[in-house]
Amino acid sequence: MKQNATNSKSVSFIEKEKVRSVTGKMRNERFFHDLAETFKAMSDPTRTKIIYALCQEEELCVHDIAMIIGTTNSAISHQLRTLRNMKLVRYNKVGKVTYYSLDDLHINNLFAEGIRHVDEK
């Protein structure tokens, strides 16, 4: 059911109007990149564990997160850096201890929506 009968050249698309309409509503490359990055920040089990733990307790230090999750301090520290770079967590250094917490309530909403999805499947 080709709808581009008006064109002499055979430019192919199945439903011309849909394509035009949706194409007009698309956003720029940066938007899709940032959106993907946001989800990617939560796309690893170690990171979902860290975020989940920080949903239970406002502030946690690296060592305690490692204890809770059952991994090495190094692995946690690396992942916390990723979360920091993606602005999902912030930190507060007191002496030799670095306390991490979720950056804003937005993160909680997004994360909670993901949990709802998993729990209702």
Next chain:
Amino acid sequence: MKQNATNSKSVSFIEKEKVRSVTGKMRNERFFHDLAETFKAMSDPTRTKIIYALCQEEELCVHDIAMIIGTTNSAISHQLRTLRNMKLVRYNKVGKVTYYSLDDLHINNLFAEGIRHVDEK
């Protein structure tokens, strides 16, 4: 500020109570794995574009999605398979055309929350 003075062995953790409390609230491995997988499904720009397009138009075929996004049919088909495996999209084959749509409204909510996060940054 060690709080495990009662132990003779030097088991180290910074805040014993927090660790015990949060550890008790943690969920099983499968939960964190599934949660990560859900976010991972939306963690690639090509896939966020596909999902965004399907938020604008109920049903779209592979070729039209490729036109809208500006990629090859093959790349789109591969990604649609990923989205299919992760139960984010379903399809409806009519003749030689396969129409894809979002699997349920839950996906829209999760996706919309991600968009809100990106737009408000």
Next chain:
DNA sequence: TTAACATTTGAACAATTGTTCATATATCAT
């Protein structure tokens, strides 16, 4: 100062990922 501790960092590694290309399958029209 020295030792112990909390965290960070860089290199290395295997594992996973997304695209491309060529090819295969399936449907429709002639």
Next chain:
DNA sequence: ATGATATATGAACAATTGTTCAAATGTTAA
């Protein structure tokens, strides 16, 4: 049948990722 079209698929490839290990910071206490 043949050719055109729509989609799917497998192999190959570079690129990215997460962990481990060893070593480096930086802080506190003795």
